[in-house]
Amino acid sequence: MNTAQALVARCEAKEFYDGLVLHRLIIPTGVNGVFGRGAEFEHVLEAFNALVSRAAASDGAEVCTFPPVIDRRILERVGYMDSFPDLCGAVYSFFGKERDARALSECIHAGKPWDDALKMTQVTLNPAACYPLYPTMTGIQPVGGRLVTMLNWVYRHEPSEEATRMQSFRVREFVRAGSMEEVLAWRDMWLARGLELLCSLGLDAHPDVASDPFFGRRGKMMSSNQKEQKLKYEVLVPVNSADNPTAVCSFNFHQQHFGSTFAILTADGEAAHTACLGFGLERVVMALFKAHGFNAGRWPDTVRQRLWP
Protein backbone atom coordinates (compact mmCIF):
# COMPACT_ATOMS: atom_id res chain seq x y z
CA MET A 1 0.00 0.00 0.00
CA ASN A 2 1.24 3.51 -0.77
CA THR A 3 0.64 6.50 1.52
CA ALA A 4 -2.60 7.62 -0.15
CA GLN A 5 -4.03 4.09 -0.03
CA ALA A 6 -3.03 3.77 3.63
CA LEU A 7 -4.81 7.03 4.45
CA VAL A 8 -7.98 5.91 2.67
CA ALA A 9 -7.82 2.56 4.49
CA ARG A 10 -7.48 4.39 7.83
CA CYS A 11 -10.48 6.63 7.05
CA GLU A 12 -12.56 3.60 6.06
CA ALA A 13 -11.57 1.82 9.29
CA LYS A 14 -12.52 4.89 11.35
CA GLU A 15 -15.86 5.21 9.55
CA PHE A 16 -16.65 1.56 10.24
CA TYR A 17 -15.75 1.92 13.95
CA ASP A 18 -17.94 5.02 14.24
CA GLY A 19 -20.82 3.17 12.56
CA LEU A 20 -20.60 0.35 15.09
CA VAL A 21 -20.68 2.88 17.93
CA LEU A 22 -23.51 4.91 16.42
CA HIS A 23 -25.70 1.80 16.17
CA ARG A 24 -24.77 0.82 19.73
CA LEU A 25 -23.23 -2.41 18.47
CA ILE A 26 -20.10 -1.56 20.44
CA ILE A 27 -19.72 0.73 23.46
CA PRO A 28 -16.33 2.53 23.76
CA THR A 29 -14.63 2.53 27.18
CA GLY A 30 -11.77 4.96 26.68
CA VAL A 31 -9.17 2.21 26.10
CA ASN A 32 -8.34 1.14 22.53
CA GLY A 33 -9.32 -2.44 21.79
CA VAL A 34 -11.55 -2.73 24.88
CA PHE A 35 -15.26 -2.07 24.38
CA GLY A 36 -18.66 -3.30 25.45
CA ARG A 37 -20.85 -5.28 23.05
CA GLY A 38 -24.48 -4.31 22.54
CA ALA A 39 -27.47 -6.67 22.50
CA GLU A 40 -27.68 -7.00 18.71
CA PHE A 41 -23.94 -7.61 18.40
CA GLU A 42 -24.24 -10.47 20.92
CA HIS A 43 -27.36 -11.79 19.22
CA VAL A 44 -25.43 -12.19 15.95
CA LEU A 45 -22.36 -13.58 17.72
CA GLU A 46 -24.42 -16.29 19.44
CA ALA A 47 -26.15 -17.16 16.16
CA PHE A 48 -22.85 -17.53 14.30
CA ASN A 49 -21.41 -19.64 17.11
CA ALA A 50 -24.49 -21.89 16.96
CA LEU A 51 -24.09 -22.17 13.16
CA VAL A 52 -20.51 -23.38 13.67
CA SER A 53 -21.81 -25.95 16.17
CA ARG A 54 -24.36 -27.20 13.65
CA ALA A 55 -21.71 -27.43 10.90
CA ALA A 56 -19.51 -29.52 13.22
CA ALA A 57 -22.27 -31.52 14.94
CA SER A 58 -21.49 -34.84 13.25
CA ASP A 59 -17.78 -34.65 14.24
CA GLY A 60 -18.68 -35.37 17.88
CA ALA A 61 -16.25 -32.93 19.52
CA GLU A 62 -16.01 -32.81 23.32
CA VAL A 63 -17.11 -29.40 24.61
CA CYS A 64 -15.40 -27.42 27.34
CA THR A 65 -14.86 -23.85 28.49
CA PHE A 66 -11.83 -22.26 30.11
CA PRO A 67 -11.70 -18.97 32.02
CA PRO A 68 -9.84 -15.95 30.58
CA VAL A 69 -6.84 -16.58 32.88
CA ILE A 70 -4.50 -19.56 32.67
CA ASP A 71 -1.58 -21.05 34.59
CA ARG A 72 1.46 -18.83 33.95
CA ARG A 73 3.64 -21.91 33.51
CA ILE A 74 1.84 -22.67 30.24
CA LEU A 75 3.29 -19.51 28.65
CA GLU A 76 6.69 -20.39 30.08
CA ARG A 77 6.63 -23.99 28.80
CA VAL A 78 5.33 -23.33 25.27
CA GLY A 79 7.85 -20.54 24.69
CA TYR A 80 5.23 -17.80 24.32
CA MET A 81 7.44 -15.24 26.03
CA ASP A 82 10.26 -15.95 23.55
CA SER A 83 7.99 -15.37 20.57
CA PHE A 84 5.34 -12.82 21.62
CA PRO A 85 6.51 -11.04 24.82
CA ASP A 86 4.96 -7.75 23.65
CA LEU A 87 1.48 -9.36 23.34
CA CYS A 88 1.37 -11.01 26.76
CA GLY A 89 -0.86 -10.01 29.64
CA ALA A 90 0.50 -11.25 32.97
CA VAL A 91 -1.67 -10.79 36.07
CA TYR A 92 -0.14 -8.96 39.05
CA SER A 93 -1.63 -8.44 42.48
CA PHE A 94 -0.88 -6.92 45.86
CA PHE A 95 0.87 -9.17 48.41
CA GLY A 96 1.78 -6.53 51.03
CA LYS A 97 0.68 -5.68 54.54
CA GLU A 98 -1.34 -2.81 56.07
CA ARG A 99 1.50 -0.32 55.75
CA ASP A 100 2.24 -1.16 52.10
CA ALA A 101 -1.45 -0.85 51.31
CA ARG A 102 -1.52 2.67 52.77
CA ALA A 103 1.50 3.62 50.66
CA LEU A 104 -0.20 2.19 47.57
CA SER A 105 -3.38 4.18 48.23
CA GLU A 106 -1.43 7.39 48.67
CA CYS A 107 0.52 6.73 45.48
CA ILE A 108 -2.68 6.19 43.47
CA HIS A 109 -4.46 9.23 44.94
CA ALA A 110 -1.40 11.35 44.10
CA GLY A 111 -1.72 10.17 40.48
CA LYS A 112 1.68 8.47 40.51
CA PRO A 113 2.54 5.17 38.76
CA TRP A 114 2.01 2.09 40.95
CA ASP A 115 3.69 -0.60 38.82
CA ASP A 116 6.17 -1.45 41.57
CA ALA A 117 3.56 -2.09 44.28
CA LEU A 118 2.35 -5.36 42.75
CA LYS A 119 3.93 -8.77 42.16
CA MET A 120 3.28 -11.46 39.60
CA THR A 121 0.55 -14.01 40.40
CA GLN A 122 0.37 -17.60 39.18
CA VAL A 123 -1.83 -16.62 36.23
CA THR A 124 -1.69 -14.72 32.94
CA LEU A 125 -4.40 -13.82 30.52
CA ASN A 126 -4.95 -16.53 27.94
CA PRO A 127 -3.48 -15.50 24.56
CA ALA A 128 -4.78 -18.44 22.49
CA ALA A 129 -8.06 -20.26 23.05
CA CYS A 130 -6.46 -23.71 22.84
CA TYR A 131 -3.54 -23.21 25.28
CA PRO A 132 -5.29 -24.25 28.52
CA LEU A 133 -6.39 -27.51 26.90
CA TYR A 134 -2.98 -29.07 26.14
CA PRO A 135 -1.77 -29.62 29.73
CA THR A 136 -5.09 -31.39 30.48
CA MET A 137 -4.43 -33.83 27.57
CA THR A 138 -1.23 -35.34 28.97
CA GLY A 139 -1.25 -39.11 28.51
CA ILE A 140 -2.25 -41.63 25.87
CA GLN A 141 -5.05 -40.52 23.54
CA PRO A 142 -7.78 -42.89 22.34
CA VAL A 143 -7.27 -44.68 18.99
CA GLY A 144 -8.18 -42.20 16.25
CA GLY A 145 -7.09 -39.28 18.43
CA ARG A 146 -9.19 -36.61 20.04
CA LEU A 147 -11.29 -33.59 19.09
CA VAL A 148 -12.27 -30.80 21.50
CA THR A 149 -14.13 -27.52 20.99
CA MET A 150 -14.18 -24.42 23.17
CA LEU A 151 -15.35 -20.82 23.25
CA ASN A 152 -12.84 -18.81 25.27
CA TRP A 153 -11.91 -15.16 25.81
CA VAL A 154 -8.34 -14.40 24.74
CA TYR A 155 -6.08 -11.40 25.31
CA ARG A 156 -3.43 -9.70 23.18
CA HIS A 157 -1.68 -6.54 24.29
CA GLU A 158 -2.00 -4.63 21.04
CA PRO A 159 -4.15 -1.52 21.63
CA SER A 160 -5.40 -0.22 18.28
CA GLU A 161 -7.98 2.19 16.92
CA GLU A 162 -9.25 -0.42 14.47
CA ALA A 163 -12.46 -2.12 15.62
CA THR A 164 -11.11 -5.49 14.44
CA ARG A 165 -7.89 -5.36 16.49
CA MET A 166 -9.05 -5.95 20.03
CA GLN A 167 -7.16 -6.49 23.26
CA SER A 168 -9.84 -8.92 24.46
CA PHE A 169 -12.06 -11.06 22.23
CA ARG A 170 -13.69 -14.47 21.89
CA VAL A 171 -12.51 -17.38 19.79
CA ARG A 172 -14.57 -20.44 18.89
CA GLU A 173 -11.88 -23.06 18.71
CA PHE A 174 -11.47 -26.68 17.67
CA VAL A 175 -8.42 -28.76 18.57
CA ARG A 176 -7.48 -32.07 16.97
CA ALA A 177 -4.80 -34.39 18.34
CA GLY A 178 -3.68 -37.59 16.60
CA SER A 179 -1.27 -38.85 13.96
CA MET A 180 0.09 -36.40 11.39
CA GLU A 181 -2.21 -37.84 8.71
CA GLU A 182 -5.33 -37.62 10.90
CA VAL A 183 -4.57 -34.08 11.95
CA LEU A 184 -3.73 -32.76 8.48
CA ALA A 185 -6.77 -34.41 6.89
CA TRP A 186 -8.95 -32.78 9.56
CA ARG A 187 -7.31 -29.37 9.05
CA ASP A 188 -7.84 -29.57 5.27
CA MET A 189 -11.47 -30.63 5.73
CA TRP A 190 -12.06 -27.56 7.94
CA LEU A 191 -10.24 -25.21 5.54
CA ALA A 192 -12.91 -26.05 2.95
CA ARG A 193 -15.75 -26.13 5.48
CA GLY A 194 -14.83 -22.83 7.13
CA LEU A 195 -14.56 -21.10 3.77
CA GLU A 196 -17.91 -22.49 2.62
CA LEU A 197 -19.53 -21.51 5.92
CA LEU A 198 -18.37 -17.89 5.65
CA CYS A 199 -19.26 -17.63 1.95
CA SER A 200 -22.74 -18.99 2.71
CA LEU A 201 -23.26 -15.85 4.83
CA GLY A 202 -22.59 -13.61 1.86
CA LEU A 203 -19.02 -12.84 2.92
CA ASP A 204 -16.28 -12.40 0.31
CA ALA A 205 -13.94 -14.88 2.01
CA HIS A 206 -10.68 -16.28 0.66
CA PRO A 207 -7.91 -18.39 2.22
CA ASP A 208 -4.21 -17.56 2.37
CA VAL A 209 -0.99 -18.91 3.83
CA ALA A 210 -0.14 -16.80 6.88
CA SER A 211 2.33 -16.29 9.72
CA ASP A 212 2.23 -15.15 13.34
CA PRO A 213 3.65 -11.75 14.44
CA PHE A 214 6.79 -13.18 16.10
CA PHE A 215 8.79 -10.55 18.02
CA GLY A 216 12.00 -8.95 16.82
CA ARG A 217 14.64 -9.91 14.25
CA ARG A 218 14.66 -13.61 15.14
CA GLY A 219 10.87 -13.40 14.79
CA LYS A 220 11.13 -12.39 11.14
CA MET A 221 12.96 -15.63 10.42
CA MET A 222 10.40 -17.66 12.34
CA SER A 223 7.58 -16.02 10.38
CA SER A 224 9.13 -16.80 7.02
CA ASN A 225 9.88 -20.35 8.19
CA GLN A 226 6.24 -20.78 9.22
CA LYS A 227 5.08 -19.53 5.82
CA GLU A 228 7.48 -21.78 3.91
CA GLN A 229 6.25 -24.84 5.78
CA LYS A 230 2.60 -23.72 5.38
CA LEU A 231 1.95 -24.25 9.08
CA LYS A 232 -0.62 -21.44 9.28
CA TYR A 233 -3.58 -20.60 7.05
CA GLU A 234 -6.12 -17.84 7.47
CA VAL A 235 -9.47 -17.03 5.92
CA LEU A 236 -9.68 -13.32 5.14
CA VAL A 237 -12.77 -11.13 4.69
CA PRO A 238 -13.04 -7.39 4.04
CA VAL A 239 -14.04 -5.62 7.26
CA ASN A 240 -12.15 -2.35 7.65
CA SER A 241 -11.49 -2.06 3.93
CA ALA A 242 -11.63 -4.15 0.78
CA ASP A 243 -7.92 -3.61 0.01
CA ASN A 244 -6.77 -4.84 3.38
CA PRO A 245 -8.98 -7.77 4.43
CA THR A 246 -9.08 -9.12 7.97
CA ALA A 247 -8.34 -12.67 9.16
CA VAL A 248 -11.56 -14.03 10.68
CA CYS A 249 -10.51 -17.67 10.94
CA SER A 250 -7.08 -19.19 11.42
CA PHE A 251 -5.74 -22.74 11.11
CA ASN A 252 -2.54 -23.76 12.85
CA PHE A 253 -0.63 -27.01 12.46
CA HIS A 254 1.69 -27.38 15.47
CA GLN A 255 3.42 -30.60 14.37
CA GLN A 256 4.56 -32.25 17.65
CA HIS A 257 5.21 -29.01 19.56
CA PHE A 258 2.41 -29.41 22.13
CA GLY A 259 2.48 -33.21 21.94
CA SER A 260 6.08 -33.37 23.12
CA THR A 261 5.88 -30.40 25.53
CA PHE A 262 2.90 -31.87 27.41
CA ALA A 263 3.45 -35.61 26.74
CA ILE A 264 0.27 -35.93 24.71
CA LEU A 265 0.78 -39.38 23.19
CA THR A 266 -0.94 -41.29 20.41
CA ALA A 267 -2.15 -44.84 21.02
CA ASP A 268 1.21 -46.16 19.72
CA GLY A 269 3.22 -44.05 22.19
CA GLU A 270 4.45 -41.29 19.85
CA ALA A 271 4.14 -37.59 20.69
CA ALA A 272 0.81 -36.60 19.09
CA HIS A 273 0.54 -34.08 16.29
CA THR A 274 -1.97 -31.30 16.94
CA ALA A 275 -3.75 -28.65 14.93
CA CYS A 276 -6.34 -26.07 15.86
CA LEU A 277 -8.67 -23.72 14.12
CA GLY A 278 -10.40 -20.71 15.56
CA PHE A 279 -13.08 -18.30 14.41
CA GLY A 280 -12.50 -14.80 15.76
CA LEU A 281 -16.13 -14.33 16.72
CA GLU A 282 -16.17 -10.55 17.03
CA ARG A 283 -14.42 -10.23 13.67
CA VAL A 284 -16.97 -12.48 11.94
CA VAL A 285 -19.80 -10.42 13.46
CA MET A 286 -18.12 -7.19 12.29
CA ALA A 287 -17.63 -8.67 8.80
CA LEU A 288 -21.37 -9.38 8.67
CA PHE A 289 -22.28 -5.83 9.72
CA LYS A 290 -19.81 -4.48 7.14
CA ALA A 291 -21.20 -6.66 4.33
CA HIS A 292 -24.91 -6.35 5.06
CA GLY A 293 -25.33 -3.09 6.98
CA PHE A 294 -25.67 -2.07 10.62
CA ASN A 295 -29.22 -3.36 11.06
CA ALA A 296 -29.30 -7.17 11.27
CA GLY A 297 -33.09 -7.08 10.88
CA ARG A 298 -32.59 -5.92 7.29
CA TRP A 299 -29.94 -8.45 6.25
CA PRO A 300 -30.72 -10.62 3.18
CA ASP A 301 -33.17 -13.43 3.92
CA THR A 302 -30.64 -16.10 2.89
CA VAL A 303 -28.19 -14.82 5.51
CA ARG A 304 -30.84 -14.50 8.23
CA GLN A 305 -32.09 -18.02 7.51
CA ARG A 306 -28.58 -19.44 7.87
CA LEU A 307 -28.10 -17.65 11.19
CA TRP A 308 -31.61 -18.07 12.62
CA PRO A 309 -33.06 -21.18 10.91
Next chain:
Amino acid sequence: MNTAQALVARCEAKEFYDGLVLHRLIIPTGVNGVFGRGAEFEHVLEAFNALVSRAAASDGAEVCTFPPVIDRRILERVGYMDSFPDLCGAVYSFFGKERDARALSECIHAGKPWDDALKMTQVTLNPAACYPLYPTMTGIQPVGGRLVTMLNWVYRHEPSEEATRMQSFRVREFVRAGSMEEVLAWRDMWLARGLELLCSLGLDAHPDVASDPFFGRRGKMMSSNQKEQKLKYEVLVPVNSADNPTAVCSFNFHQQHFGSTFAILTADGEAAHTACLGFGLERVVMALFKAHGFNAGRWPDTVRQRLWP
Protein backbone atom coordinates in the same frame (compact mmCIF):
# COMPACT_ATOMS: atom_id res chain seq x y z
CA MET B 1 -17.22 -23.30 64.18
CA ASN B 2 -14.89 -25.24 66.47
CA THR B 3 -11.84 -27.15 65.19
CA ALA B 4 -13.68 -30.47 64.70
CA GLN B 5 -16.50 -28.76 62.76
CA ALA B 6 -13.94 -26.89 60.63
CA LEU B 7 -12.19 -30.17 59.80
CA VAL B 8 -15.49 -31.81 58.82
CA ALA B 9 -16.39 -28.79 56.67
CA ARG B 10 -13.01 -29.00 54.92
CA CYS B 11 -13.44 -32.71 54.21
CA GLU B 12 -16.92 -32.08 52.83
CA ALA B 13 -15.59 -29.30 50.59
CA LYS B 14 -12.81 -31.58 49.30
CA GLU B 15 -15.26 -34.42 48.65
CA PHE B 16 -17.50 -32.07 46.65
CA TYR B 17 -14.56 -30.76 44.58
CA ASP B 18 -13.41 -34.31 43.85
CA GLY B 19 -16.95 -35.27 42.81
CA LEU B 20 -17.08 -32.40 40.32
CA VAL B 21 -13.74 -33.51 38.85
CA LEU B 22 -14.70 -37.20 38.75
CA HIS B 23 -17.83 -36.40 36.75
CA ARG B 24 -15.82 -34.12 34.44
CA LEU B 25 -17.95 -31.15 35.43
CA ILE B 26 -14.74 -29.25 36.16
CA ILE B 27 -11.24 -29.85 34.80
CA PRO B 28 -8.35 -28.93 37.15
CA THR B 29 -5.45 -26.92 35.69
CA GLY B 30 -2.88 -26.99 38.49
CA VAL B 31 -3.81 -23.52 39.80
CA ASN B 32 -6.30 -23.19 42.64
CA GLY B 33 -9.48 -21.40 41.63
CA VAL B 34 -8.78 -21.77 37.87
CA PHE B 35 -10.38 -24.75 36.13
CA GLY B 36 -12.08 -25.74 32.89
CA ARG B 37 -15.82 -26.33 32.79
CA GLY B 38 -17.20 -29.49 31.17
CA ALA B 39 -20.10 -29.67 28.70
CA GLU B 40 -22.77 -30.60 31.27
CA PHE B 41 -21.61 -27.85 33.65
CA GLU B 42 -22.01 -25.30 30.85
CA HIS B 43 -25.34 -26.77 29.80
CA VAL B 44 -26.74 -26.15 33.31
CA LEU B 45 -25.10 -22.70 33.52
CA GLU B 46 -26.71 -21.60 30.26
CA ALA B 47 -30.08 -22.95 31.36
CA PHE B 48 -29.96 -21.08 34.67
CA ASN B 49 -28.88 -17.89 32.93
CA ALA B 50 -31.84 -18.25 30.52
CA LEU B 51 -34.17 -18.82 33.51
CA VAL B 52 -32.98 -15.54 35.02
CA SER B 53 -33.65 -13.84 31.67
CA ARG B 54 -37.20 -15.23 31.62
CA ALA B 55 -37.82 -14.11 35.21
CA ALA B 56 -36.70 -10.58 34.30
CA ALA B 57 -38.19 -10.43 30.79
CA SER B 58 -40.98 -7.98 31.62
CA ASP B 59 -38.54 -5.51 33.24
CA GLY B 60 -37.14 -4.58 29.81
CA ALA B 61 -33.46 -4.34 30.75
CA GLU B 62 -30.91 -3.25 28.14
CA VAL B 63 -28.45 -6.07 27.44
CA CYS B 64 -24.72 -5.68 27.01
CA THR B 65 -21.48 -7.61 27.47
CA PHE B 66 -18.07 -6.40 28.59
CA PRO B 67 -14.73 -8.18 28.13
CA PRO B 68 -12.86 -9.58 31.17
CA VAL B 69 -10.46 -6.61 31.17
CA ILE B 70 -11.39 -3.00 31.98
CA ASP B 71 -9.81 0.45 31.97
CA ARG B 72 -7.39 0.57 34.93
CA ARG B 73 -8.62 4.08 35.78
CA ILE B 74 -11.96 2.61 36.86
CA LEU B 75 -10.28 0.81 39.79
CA GLU B 76 -8.37 3.99 40.61
CA ARG B 77 -11.47 6.19 40.54
CA VAL B 78 -13.85 3.95 42.50
CA GLY B 79 -11.29 3.36 45.26
CA TYR B 80 -10.98 -0.38 44.63
CA MET B 81 -7.26 -0.36 45.43
CA ASP B 82 -7.96 1.28 48.81
CA SER B 83 -10.48 -1.39 49.76
CA PHE B 84 -9.43 -4.63 48.04
CA PRO B 85 -5.78 -4.32 46.88
CA ASP B 86 -5.15 -8.01 47.66
CA LEU B 87 -7.94 -9.13 45.32
CA CYS B 88 -6.93 -7.07 42.27
CA GLY B 89 -5.52 -8.44 39.04
CA ALA B 90 -3.63 -5.79 37.10
CA VAL B 91 -2.41 -6.65 33.60
CA TYR B 92 1.29 -6.21 32.85
CA SER B 93 3.07 -6.61 29.53
CA PHE B 94 6.49 -6.31 27.93
CA PHE B 95 7.44 -2.90 26.53
CA GLY B 96 11.16 -3.53 25.89
CA LYS B 97 13.37 -3.90 22.85
CA GLU B 98 15.21 -6.83 21.23
CA ARG B 99 17.90 -6.94 23.92
CA ASP B 100 15.43 -6.84 26.82
CA ALA B 101 13.44 -9.62 25.19
CA ARG B 102 16.56 -11.81 25.03
CA ALA B 103 17.25 -11.16 28.72
CA LEU B 104 13.62 -12.03 29.55
CA SER B 105 13.84 -15.31 27.62
CA GLU B 106 17.05 -16.28 29.38
CA CYS B 107 15.54 -15.43 32.76
CA ILE B 108 12.47 -17.61 32.10
CA HIS B 109 14.48 -20.54 30.74
CA ALA B 110 16.72 -20.37 33.82
CA GLY B 111 13.59 -20.71 35.98
CA LYS B 112 14.12 -17.30 37.62
CA PRO B 113 11.33 -14.84 38.54
CA TRP B 114 10.50 -12.34 35.78
CA ASP B 115 8.26 -9.90 37.67
CA ASP B 116 10.54 -6.97 36.95
CA ALA B 117 10.63 -7.43 33.16
CA LEU B 118 7.03 -6.24 32.65
CA LYS B 119 5.23 -2.94 33.15
CA MET B 120 1.63 -2.08 33.88
CA THR B 121 -0.75 -1.76 30.92
CA GLN B 122 -3.87 0.40 30.74
CA VAL B 123 -6.10 -2.50 31.81
CA THR B 124 -6.85 -4.67 34.82
CA LEU B 125 -9.04 -7.70 35.16
CA ASN B 126 -12.62 -6.76 35.99
CA PRO B 127 -13.37 -7.49 39.67
CA ALA B 128 -17.12 -6.76 39.60
CA ALA B 129 -19.45 -7.36 36.67
CA CYS B 130 -21.02 -3.90 36.88
CA TYR B 131 -17.84 -1.76 37.02
CA PRO B 132 -17.31 -1.23 33.27
CA LEU B 133 -20.89 -0.01 32.90
CA TYR B 134 -20.77 3.08 35.15
CA PRO B 135 -18.34 5.21 33.12
CA THR B 136 -20.54 4.59 30.04
CA MET B 137 -23.58 5.99 31.93
CA THR B 138 -22.20 9.49 32.47
CA GLY B 139 -24.90 12.07 31.77
CA ILE B 140 -28.60 12.54 32.42
CA GLN B 141 -30.63 9.34 32.71
CA PRO B 142 -34.13 9.01 31.26
CA VAL B 143 -37.10 9.72 33.57
CA GLY B 144 -37.65 6.59 35.67
CA GLY B 145 -33.93 5.77 35.54
CA ARG B 146 -32.21 2.93 33.77
CA LEU B 147 -31.87 -0.83 33.98
CA VAL B 148 -29.05 -2.82 32.34
CA THR B 149 -28.13 -6.51 32.45
CA MET B 150 -24.83 -8.20 31.65
CA LEU B 151 -23.03 -11.52 31.83
CA ASN B 152 -19.34 -10.85 32.46
CA TRP B 153 -16.26 -12.76 33.62
CA VAL B 154 -14.82 -11.33 36.84
CA TYR B 155 -11.50 -11.91 38.60
CA ARG B 156 -10.53 -12.03 42.28
CA HIS B 157 -7.03 -12.91 43.40
CA GLU B 158 -7.97 -15.37 46.11
CA PRO B 159 -6.64 -18.84 45.18
CA SER B 160 -8.46 -21.48 47.23
CA GLU B 161 -8.95 -25.24 47.28
CA GLU B 162 -12.71 -24.81 47.60
CA ALA B 163 -14.56 -25.31 44.31
CA THR B 164 -16.79 -22.33 45.11
CA ARG B 165 -13.97 -19.82 45.63
CA MET B 166 -12.69 -19.17 42.12
CA GLN B 167 -10.15 -16.69 40.77
CA SER B 168 -12.18 -16.33 37.58
CA PHE B 169 -15.95 -16.79 37.26
CA ARG B 170 -19.07 -15.45 35.57
CA VAL B 171 -21.67 -13.14 37.08
CA ARG B 172 -25.14 -12.49 35.64
CA GLU B 173 -25.68 -8.94 36.74
CA PHE B 174 -28.43 -6.33 36.78
CA VAL B 175 -27.77 -2.65 37.45
CA ARG B 176 -30.45 -0.09 38.31
CA ALA B 177 -29.85 3.67 38.34
CA GLY B 178 -32.45 6.20 39.46
CA SER B 179 -33.76 7.95 42.55
CA MET B 180 -33.18 6.36 45.95
CA GLU B 181 -36.82 5.21 46.13
CA GLU B 182 -36.75 3.66 42.63
CA VAL B 183 -33.49 1.86 43.27
CA LEU B 184 -34.42 0.49 46.70
CA ALA B 185 -37.86 -0.67 45.54
CA TRP B 186 -36.17 -2.51 42.66
CA ARG B 187 -33.57 -4.06 44.99
CA ASP B 188 -36.28 -5.27 47.38
CA MET B 189 -38.35 -6.70 44.51
CA TRP B 190 -35.29 -8.68 43.33
CA LEU B 191 -34.46 -9.89 46.86
CA ALA B 192 -37.82 -11.65 46.90
CA ARG B 193 -37.62 -12.73 43.25
CA GLY B 194 -34.08 -14.10 43.51
CA LEU B 195 -34.95 -16.08 46.61
CA GLU B 196 -38.07 -17.51 45.00
CA LEU B 197 -36.15 -18.37 41.83
CA LEU B 198 -33.48 -20.32 43.73
CA CYS B 199 -36.03 -22.06 45.98
CA SER B 200 -38.03 -23.09 42.89
CA LEU B 201 -34.95 -25.12 41.86
CA GLY B 202 -35.06 -27.13 45.07
CA LEU B 203 -32.27 -25.12 46.71
CA ASP B 204 -32.35 -24.40 50.45
CA ALA B 205 -31.79 -20.66 49.98
CA HIS B 206 -32.01 -17.94 52.61
CA PRO B 207 -31.12 -14.24 52.61
CA ASP B 208 -28.79 -12.45 55.01
CA VAL B 209 -27.26 -9.04 55.57
CA ALA B 210 -23.63 -9.22 54.42
CA SER B 211 -20.42 -7.25 53.99
CA ASP B 212 -17.49 -7.15 51.59
CA PRO B 213 -14.00 -8.41 52.57
CA PHE B 214 -12.43 -4.93 52.90
CA PHE B 215 -8.65 -5.06 53.44
CA GLY B 216 -6.90 -4.51 56.76
CA ARG B 217 -7.89 -2.83 60.04
CA ARG B 218 -9.67 0.08 58.38
CA GLY B 219 -11.49 -2.54 56.34
CA LYS B 220 -13.00 -4.10 59.47
CA MET B 221 -14.67 -0.79 60.29
CA MET B 222 -15.93 -0.42 56.73
CA SER B 223 -17.41 -3.94 56.84
CA SER B 224 -19.27 -3.29 60.08
CA ASN B 225 -20.46 0.07 58.74
CA GLN B 226 -21.77 -1.64 55.60
CA LYS B 227 -23.62 -4.21 57.72
CA GLU B 228 -25.12 -1.58 60.01
CA GLN B 229 -26.48 0.36 57.04
CA LYS B 230 -27.68 -2.86 55.37
CA LEU B 231 -26.04 -1.88 52.09
CA LYS B 232 -25.31 -5.50 51.10
CA TYR B 233 -27.52 -8.59 51.13
CA GLU B 234 -26.68 -12.08 50.00
CA VAL B 235 -28.67 -15.22 49.29
CA LEU B 236 -26.90 -18.24 50.73
CA VAL B 237 -27.22 -21.91 49.73
CA PRO B 238 -25.38 -24.98 51.06
CA VAL B 239 -22.71 -26.02 48.54
CA ASN B 240 -19.51 -27.08 50.30
CA SER B 241 -21.33 -27.88 53.54
CA ALA B 242 -24.69 -27.31 55.22
CA ASP B 243 -23.11 -25.56 58.22
CA ASN B 244 -21.25 -23.03 56.13
CA PRO B 245 -23.49 -22.02 53.20
CA THR B 246 -22.19 -20.14 50.15
CA ALA B 247 -23.36 -16.78 48.77
CA VAL B 248 -24.78 -17.42 45.28
CA CYS B 249 -26.44 -14.05 44.77
CA SER B 250 -25.54 -10.65 46.14
CA PHE B 251 -27.35 -7.31 46.22
CA ASN B 252 -25.45 -4.05 46.66
CA PHE B 253 -26.89 -0.62 47.25
CA HIS B 254 -24.18 1.94 46.37
CA GLN B 255 -26.11 5.07 47.38
CA GLN B 256 -24.61 7.88 45.23
CA HIS B 257 -21.07 6.44 45.11
CA PHE B 258 -21.00 5.66 41.37
CA GLY B 259 -23.51 8.41 40.53
CA SER B 260 -21.22 11.11 41.85
CA THR B 261 -17.93 9.49 40.74
CA PHE B 262 -19.07 9.18 37.12
CA ALA B 263 -21.60 12.05 36.93
CA ILE B 264 -24.55 9.72 36.38
CA LEU B 265 -27.43 12.12 36.89
CA THR B 266 -31.17 11.65 37.36
CA ALA B 267 -33.59 13.62 35.19
CA ASP B 268 -33.70 16.36 37.88
CA GLY B 269 -29.90 16.76 37.87
CA GLU B 270 -29.03 14.93 41.11
CA ALA B 271 -26.30 12.27 41.30
CA ALA B 272 -28.19 9.02 40.66
CA HIS B 273 -28.46 6.28 43.23
CA THR B 274 -27.44 2.86 41.95
CA ALA B 275 -27.83 -0.74 43.04
CA CYS B 276 -26.80 -4.00 41.47
CA LEU B 277 -27.47 -7.66 41.93
CA GLY B 278 -25.46 -10.54 40.61
CA PHE B 279 -25.87 -14.30 40.44
CA GLY B 280 -22.55 -16.12 40.76
CA LEU B 281 -23.33 -18.48 37.91
CA GLU B 282 -20.75 -21.17 38.68
CA ARG B 283 -21.83 -21.20 42.33
CA VAL B 284 -25.51 -21.64 41.41
CA VAL B 285 -24.56 -24.53 39.11
CA MET B 286 -22.47 -26.12 41.88
CA ALA B 287 -25.34 -25.68 44.35
CA LEU B 288 -27.60 -27.57 41.95
CA PHE B 289 -25.10 -30.44 41.56
CA LYS B 290 -24.72 -30.53 45.35
CA ALA B 291 -28.47 -30.59 45.99
CA HIS B 292 -29.55 -32.97 43.23
CA GLY B 293 -26.48 -35.10 42.43
CA PHE B 294 -23.72 -35.06 39.81
CA ASN B 295 -25.89 -36.26 36.93
CA ALA B 296 -28.25 -33.51 35.72
CA GLY B 297 -30.17 -36.09 33.68
CA ARG B 298 -31.42 -37.57 36.95
CA TRP B 299 -32.46 -34.35 38.67
CA PRO B 300 -36.08 -34.10 39.87
CA ASP B 301 -38.56 -33.41 37.06
CA THR B 302 -39.71 -30.16 38.66
CA VAL B 303 -36.15 -28.81 38.59
CA ARG B 304 -35.49 -30.00 35.03
CA GLN B 305 -38.76 -28.44 33.83
CA ARG B 306 -37.80 -25.08 35.35
CA LEU B 307 -34.38 -25.17 33.67
CA TRP B 308 -35.37 -26.71 30.34
CA PRO B 309 -39.07 -25.85 29.84
